Amino acid sequence: xxxxxxxxxxxxxxxxxxxWFTMTLAIMAVLLAVSAVLGTWALSRSTSTFDxxxxxxxxxxxxxxxxxxALLDQEAGVHGYIVSGRREFADGFDEGxxxxxxxxxxxxxxxxxxxxxxxxxxxxxxxxxxxAAYARPTIETVRTRGPGTTDPAQVGNGKALFxxxxxxxxxxxxxxxxxxxxxTADIGQARMWRNTVLTGVLVMFVITLIAVALLLRYAVLGPxxxxxxxxxxVADGDFGHEIDIRGPKDLRTLASDVDAMRRRISExxxxxxxxxxxxxxxxxxxRRSNSELEQxxxxxxxxxxxxxxxxxxxxQLLQRRYADKLDERANEYIAFAVDGAKRMQSLxxxxxxxxxxxxxxxxxxxxxxxxxxxxxxxxxESLTEDTGAVLIRSELPEVVGDPxxxxxxxxxxxxxxxxxxxxxxxxxxxxTAERAGDMWEVAVADNGIGVEARFADKIFVIFxxxxxxxxxxxxxxxxxxxxKIVEYHGGEIRLDVERGEGTRFVFTLPAVQVPGExxxxxxxxGVPG
Numbered sequence: 001x002x003x004x005x006x007x008x009x010x011x012x013x014x015x016x017x018x019x020w021f022t023m024t025l026a027i028m029a030v031l032l033a034v035s036a037v038l039g040t041w042a043l044s045r046s047t048s049t050f051d052x053x054x055x056x057x058x059x060x061x062x063x064x065x066x067x068x069x070a071l072l073d074q075e076a077g078v079h080g081y082i083v084s085g086r087r088e089f090a091d092g093f094d095e096g097x098x099x100x101x102x103x104x105x106x107x108x109x110x111x112x113x114x115x116x117x118x119x120x121x122x123x124x125x126x127x128x129x130x131x132a133a134y135a136r137p138t139i140e141t142v143r144t145r146g147p148g149t150t151d152p153a154q155v156g157n158g159k160a161l162f163x164x165x166x167x168x169x170x171x172x173x174x175x176x177x178x179x180x181x182x183x184t185a186d187i188g189q190a191r192m193w194r195n196t197v198l199t200g201v202l203v204m205f206v207i208t209l210i211a212v213a214l215l216l217r218y219a220v221l222g223p224x225x226x227x228x229x230x231x232x233x234v235a236d237g238d239f240g241h242e243i244d245i246r247g248p249k250d251l252r253t254l255a256s257d258v259d260a261m262r263r264r265i266s267e268x269x270x271x272x273x274x275x276x277x278x279x280x281x282x283x284x285x286x287r288r289s290n291s292e293l294e295q296x297x298x299x300x301x302x303x304x305x306x307x308x309x310x311x312x313x314x315x316q317l318l319q320r321r322y323a324d325k326l327d328e329r330a331n332e333y334i335a336f337a338v339d340g341a342k343r344m345q346s347l348x349x350x351x352x353x354x355x356x357x358x359x360x361x362x363x364x365x366x367x368x369x370x371x372x373x374x375x376x377x378x379x380x381e382s383l384t385e386d387t388g389a390v391l392i393r394s395e396l397p398e399v400v401g402d403p404x405x406x407x408x409x410x411x412x413x414x415x416x417x418x419x420x421x422x423x424x425x426x427x428x429x430x431x432t433a434e435r436a437g438d439m440w441e442v443a444v445a446d447n448g449i450g451v452e453a454r455f456a457d458k459i460f461v462i463f464x465x466x467x468x469x470x471x472x473x474x475x476x477x478x479x480x481x482x483x484k485i486v487e488y489h490g491g492e493i494r495l496d497v498e499r500g501e502g503t504r505f506v507f508t509l510p511a512v513q514v515p516g517e518x519x520x521x522x523x524x525x526g527v528p529g
Contacts, residue, residue, distance in 0.1 A: 024215060028208055035201040049190045053183040056110050061176045063106045068169050070099035071127055075162050078135045082155070085147035090139060100127070116179065119172035126165045134158030227255050234262050312338060364489070366512045367403050369396035369433070369442070375403075376410035380418065387418045388426035396433050397440050399509040401489045406509075409485045412478040413505055417446035420503070439491060440511050445504040453497035460493070482507075 077093030080086065104124060111117050134157060138150055223246065230243040243259035246252070315338045319331065326334070373396065377384070384391075391414070399406075414429055421427040425447065433442045451459060460483045482505075486493040491508035 024212055028212075031204055031208060035204060038197045039201060041197075043194060049183060049186040053180070053187060056114065057176060057180045057183050059110045060107055060116065061173070061180060063103045063110065064169070064172055064176055067100060067103035067107065067123065068173075070096045070103055071123075071162075071165055071169070072096075073099070074131075074135065078138060078158070081139055081142055081147075082150050083147060085142055090143075093135065093139065097131075116172070116175055119168065119175055123165065123168040123172055126161070126168050130158065130161040130165055134161055223255075227258065230255075231258060234258075234265075364400050364402060366398050367401050367406060368398045369406065369440075369509075372403050372407035373410045373431070375407040376414060379407075379411055380415055383415065383418050387421060389418050389421075390426065390428045391431070392428065393431040394433055396431070396442070397435075398512045399440055399489075400512055401509060405485045405488065409482050409507075412482050413444045416478060417444065417448055417503070420448045421446075422448050422502075435511065436508065438511055438513070439508040441506060441508050443496070443504055443506045445496075445499065445502060447502040450499075450501065450503050451495060453495075456495040456497050459495065 073096035074093050077089045077091075077096060080089035081093065104120065107120050108117065111120065134154065138154065138158065141150055227243070234243070243255050243262060315334055319334045319338065373393070377391070383389075417429045418427050428447045430445045431442070432445075433440055435441075460479050483493050486507045486509070490510050493505060493507035496504035496506055
């Protein structure tokens, strides 16, 4: 007989993961507090007993022995002085008293508050009696009468008084030794309690960690693993797999939310696939339209050449044959028509060149940049002689590209440098190259009129001109063609806006990959244009 949904929910744990962890942390906090109290007590007891031994009893025994030695030195000094009358024995008696006072002071400091001070009082009392009744009078007698004059009865009395001191010192030493044994036993017991408490704390923490690990394994990690497995199945495309995870309350809620998301994704998947199919159709249509547009631009620019050439030829023929029969205004109109036709022809030719870039799919081969540069300079020979231009070029590297397009790139950049020259000096063009990773960075700098930084992007847009045709001729396609050629080779071209005087264009071209090659930019060598 099956279990109903309500019965199954009642049988499942109602606590959330946070509740489980809160309860576990609370138990661990209680255990930690108990462990801290027991550990503190054990350590405190061990420390107190050890301090009692090291700071009170052991120093007390040491100073008690020094006190015994000091009193024995006093007795020896008195006895020697009685027999010989020599001054050093009396001095020994005085030094023994000094040592005695030091030992007594240290004993009192070590045994402060201890019942063992009663033994010290007894020793001091009997030592005082011995000095007052025997030592000092005997020394005074010998000092006045000489050695060997002491009454034997008095010596015997002194010996009996010092025997009382020995008995007091023996009792003191015995009591201190007994206290030391008790302290040693207390230290052992305190160490045993400390080890027992610390072992219990360690065992308690190990048990707690095992309990937490089991809780994590069965209450959290297990359901999370099952939820992750189910989520991966859905992520792999099995959107029909139902996610039903048993576990803590919040994990069940999470599984329910993930399953709801799965259902929404499954419902939206059909719409998404339809949209993707429509998008693919539109992309195919766009590619076809772009291809047709490129073909149209190529055909239009190519086919327009002949009509424009014919208009130009007939306008010039009309001007030559009927120039003497037309008035000045008619000749002017014909000149305007011829000039417009020529500009149209030049524009169409450059448009045709622009449209051809990237259409021929020419094979890219290693090309020394000097070779297309020489070809460009040959094409610009007449303009170079007219302007008196000077070209300074470094030893250029070998790149991967189309030689014809690279010659066109050089011709446009150097031609612009000669065309937009400063009126007060001949143009000077400097070409440098340096390695930049897998690319060569080439710079073409001149001393011309320059370009303002705000036009750095505009100058590479087709048909964009910064000057009037009356000042500088051109169609506005040259730099756009340069940009298209450089990008066709996988590089970039930009205007160096930080250059203060003249114009400097920087473009990159792919380097020829040679194993073990060291990229280095050669020094410039002056070559007249």
